[in-house]
Amino acid sequence: MSKVILHIDLNAFFAACEVLRDPTLKGKPLIVGGANRRGIVSTASYEARKYGIHSAMPTYKALRLCPNLIIKEPDFKLYHHYSSLFFNYLKDHVSPLLEVASIDECYIDATERLKNNRNPIGFIKELQQALLQEIGLGCSIGVAPTKFLAKMASNYKKPLGITIYRRRELANTLWKLPINEMYGIGKATAPRLLALDIKTIGDLATTEDPEVKKLLGKSFFTFKEWANGRGSDEVIAEEEDPKSIGHSSTFMFDTENYEEISALFKEMSNSVSERAKREGKVGLTIQIVMRYYNFENVNRSVTLNKPTNNAITIFYEAMKLFDKNYKDEPLRLVGVTLQNLSDEGSLVEQLSLFDDFNEKSKTEVIIELLNEEYDKPPFLRLSDLKRDD
DNA sequence: TCTGGGGTCCTAGGACCC
DNA sequence: TCTGGGGTCCTAGGACCC
Numbered sequence: 001m002s003k004v005i006l007h008i009d010l011n012a013f014f015a016a017c018e019v020l021r022d023p024t025l026k027g028k029p030l031i032v033g034g035a036n037r038r039g040i041v042s043t044a045s046y047e048a049r050k051y052g053i054h055s056a057m058p059t060y061k062a063l064r065l066c067p068n069l070i071i072k073e074p075d076f077k078l079y080h081h082y083s084s085l086f087f088n089y090l091k092d093h094v095s096p097l098l099e100v101a102s103i104d105e106c107y108i109d110a111t112e113r114l115k116n117n118r119n120p121i122g123f124i125k126e127l128q129q130a131l132l133q134e135i136g137l138g139c140s141i142g143v144a145p146t147k148f149l150a151k152m153a154s155n156y157k158k159p160l161g162i163t164i165y166r167r168r169e170l171a172n173t174l175w176k177l178p179i180n181e182m183y184g185i186g187k188a189t190a191p192r193l194l195a196l197d198i199k200t201i202g203d204l205a206t207t208e209d210p211e212v213k214k215l216l217g218k219s220f221f222t223f224k225e226w227a228n229g230r231g232s233d234e235v236i237a238e239e240e241d242p243k244s245i246g247h248s249s250t251f252m253f254d255t256e257n258y259e260e261i262s263a264l265f266k267e268m269s270n271s272v273s274e275r276a277k278r279e280g281k282v283g284l285t286i287q288i289v290m291r292y293y294n295f296e297n298v299n300r301s302v303t304l305n306k307p308t309n310n311a312i313t314i315f316y317e318a319m320k321l322f323d324k325n326y327k328d329e330p331l332r333l334v335g336v337t338l339q340n341l342s343d344e345g346s347l348v349e350q351l352s353l354f355d356d357f358n359e360k361s362k363t364e365v366i367i368e369l370l371n372e373e374y375d376k377p378p379f380l381r382l383s384d385l386k387r388d389d
Numbered sequence: 390t391c392t393g394g395g396g397t398c399c400t401a402g403g404a405c406c407c
Numbered sequence: 408t409c410t411g412g413g414g415t416c417c418t419a420g421g422a423c424c425c
Contacts, residue, residue, distance in 0.1 A: 013425095033393080040393050042425090055425085058391055074394095102396095102425050186423045218399070248394060285417085295392075299419060335394085 002167070003233045004120070006094070006108045007142040007150035010086065011159035013104035014043040017082050018072045020136050030070040033059050038250055042074055046159060079103055085135050094127065099147075099235045105154075107147050109235040124162055132160075148231035149174065151183055167229040174227065175202025184223060189215070201227050241341070245281065247271040248335025254293045256330050262319060268336040269315035276309035276338055280345070283307055283338030286317040290326065291333035300325045307342055314338065 014032035019025045029048040033041040039059040051066040083103045091098050097109040114120040140161040142153025153163040180190035182201050196211050198204050205227035213220045225231055247268045287301035300321040318336045
């Protein structure tokens, strides 16, 4: 028995929130994004899109396209507020069987809710209107028997679209779309599929070409199932535990300055620690990312003996990774991520505090204490001190 | 004046164990 | 002599999504 899955996607969500806070912005070209020299557009209002402005475009380019563009720096507290209103409204009025897909989109299993409804499309139209009138948010809704099809359907018409994908009509609907519009196929894979003569989603749905299988690996079967209407229809209401907690930041200007770099590592480590503590998580693995001036990314990670969310430990391990791996070239971004997360206070974490002193060399502990005491970026490199003496 | 920041998942090689 | 094969963990890189 087929289910009725809805995918609901808020239109230009961040920009819409800004308009709700300041109604004088309504109808004006507006973006939410970075306002500094390295900022990019996160969301463009539909008025701004008329100028050719779109997400991921550098802000200075957007400004060139539309000199009287209004720029708002992101305010995630505001967005989370409206996001919660949106999800709660849907849980109350459609079904609690709601899966959050991101801050501005979700899946709902509406099978039960629509079972005895003689006019399900009418219900969905009214829902869309109600979200607009009562919360002030426009959305596009996809209706289909699987999550993938619902997602593709909501994407088909924006803003304020309602699109239905039925299994028996796929060959005349979904399959006609160009391959780059398929969820999961991005800018690296699309051209390679085109080179293998896979031009549409229908081409992928029906191919058995071994070259295509080789290119997509395990995903080949997943994508084929999706495109043929046999993807998952399980809407999972529980929110999942985060698998990693990370922060990264781009320098205003590329830098090779050790003090500047370590100061940013410290700031990122502190943010990671704070958030991990707030969420009651500890992590076993600490990863850093260094992005060089030429966009080359280098990741390095280390797995500890015991999980942590301590700011000093995270910072210290991050700097050790940095010292060991940094090649003296200008950096544009650094980041710190805590991985391999578990719940704080779980058994694994209850190991003796004395382990700190057994597992670390005296030098390491001294550096930690110094940094703790003065609460400033440690301009000490580990190699500046002699080990274990 | 090129290109943010938050994530998840997959692949592939090497270490290590049995 | 000069060599197996499976499983798991760790690490690094990359694709993709919002």
